[in-house]
Amino acid sequence: MRRLALALLLLAEPASAQTLNDRLTGNVTPVHDPVIARDGNHYHLFSTGLGQGKGKLIASRTSSDLVSWTDGEPVFQVIPAWAQQAIPGATNLWAPDISFVNGRWRLYYSASTFGSNRSAIGLASSLTLDPQAPGYGWRDDGQVVMSTDKDNFNAIDPNFIKDRDGRHWLSLGSFWSGLKLFALDPTSGKVAPGTKPIAIARRPVPRGAPAPVEAPFIIDHGGFYWLFASYDYCCKGAASTYYTVVGRSKDIRGPYRGRDGSSMLEGGGTIFLRADLPEKQRFRGPGHVGLFNDAAGGTHVVYHAYDRENKGAPALRIAPIHWDAEGWPVAQQ
Numbered sequence: 598m599r600r601l602a603l604a605l606l607l608l609a610e611p612a613s614a615q616t617l618n619d620r621l622t623g624n625v626t627p628v629h630d631p632v633i634a635r636d637g638n639h640y641h642l643f644s645t646g647l648g649q650g651k652g653k654l655i656a657s658r659t660s661s662d663l664v665s666w667t668d669g670e671p672v673f674q675v676i677p678a679w680a681q682q683a684i685p686g687a688t689n690l691w692a693p694d695i696s697f698v699n700g701r702w703r704l705y706y707s708a709s710t711f712g713s714n715r716s717a718i719g720l721a722s723s724l725t726l727d728p729q730a731p732g733y734g735w736r737d738d739g740q741v742v743m744s745t746d747k748d749n750f751n752a753i754d755p756n757f758i759k760d761r762d763g764r765h766w767l768s769l770g771s772f773w774s775g776l777k778l779f780a781l782d783p784t785s786g787k788v789a790p791g792t793k794p795i796a797i798a799r800r801p802v803p804r805g806a807p808a809p810v811e812a813p814f815i816i817d818h819g820g821f822y823w824l825f826a827s828y829d830y831c832c833k834g835a836a837s838t839y840y841t842v843v844g845r846s847k848d849i850r851g852p853y854r855g856r857d858g859s860s861m862l863e864g865g866g867t868i869f870l871r872a873d874l875p876e877k878q879r880f881r882g883p884g885h886v887g888l889f890n891d892a893a894g895g896t897h898v899v900y901h902a903y904d905r906e907n908k909g910a911p912a913l914r915i916a917p918i919h920w921d922a923e924g925w926p927v928a929q930q
Contacts (some may be wrong), residue, residue, distance in 0.1 A: 771811035775799025834909025837882025842866030
């Protein structure tokens with residue numbers, strides 16, 4: 598009788614078991630390095646341009662409910678002239694970050710080529726994200742910071758944060774010596790000449806092999822700053838080994854430590870997102886997270902993962918976050 602009751606219960610509640618990820622529909626593939634912001638009644642998603650269609654530089658999508666996604670208006674029609682000159686060979690723009698600062702939406706983005714740290718982060722801004730609203734239109738605000746082969750960091754994967762003291766910061770980085778934090782001029786949103794980067798995460802190199810760390814994202818919650826970062830390899834389809842870790846610090850400059858006290862300056866941290874368990878194995882390499890607060894629904898994480906059932910294409914993933922009894926974030930995938 599108990600078995601029959603359990604079976605009936607499971608049959609009666611199939612919809613409740615569905616996660617937000619299970620319900621995503623519309624233009625959700627390919628999506629790489631996504632971020633989301635809400636402006637008015639719509640969510641706006643920006644992601645790396647994948648070299649096709651009208652979003653070939655920075656892709657844009659919109660939704661009224663976080664579930665159904667349609668194409669939005671492109672941020673750029675062509676790569677800005679300054680970026681073409683600074684980064685010869687760049688064919689698209691990567692890893693945007695979106696935030697509302699000083700009355701304008703700021704979109705930071707990367708220009709680079711694979712395997713090189715000759716990279717630059719640029720800035721575009723608009724009064725609104727709604728193409729139908731007065732004041733819409735992206736202004737090219739130029740270069741923010743650049744790295745070359747003389748630097749020990751890579752100026753890609755930007756993320757903006759304003760701390761509790763009103764100071765503005767930009768975290769960034771991929772491979773090389775890890776993730777860095779730069780102080781920004783609060784008016785221009787740019788890195789002042791001579792500003793020294795602060796190391797916030799790196800992974801010791803094992804036996805001469807790369808130990809990738811990239812895609813920082815910092816939020817302020819519960820008296821701590823939380824640093825999310827992606828470890829291992831993206832961009833290999835279903836063979837990607839990407840996963841996401843998190844650490845926290847009382848000081849935005851670190852050190853960031855995992856639940857077990859391990860330092861993210863030594864490759865530590867606490868696992869936040871990883872691939873499906875072996876019995877599923879569909880969405881692989883979850884990473885390059887962006888977090889956003891929605892007054893209507895709390896905190897969410899947006900990220901990409903590679904769909905083994907769709908030739909390893911990068912797919913949009915979104916999950917609500919709750920904070921556990923010890924105050925650590927848990928994604929409801």
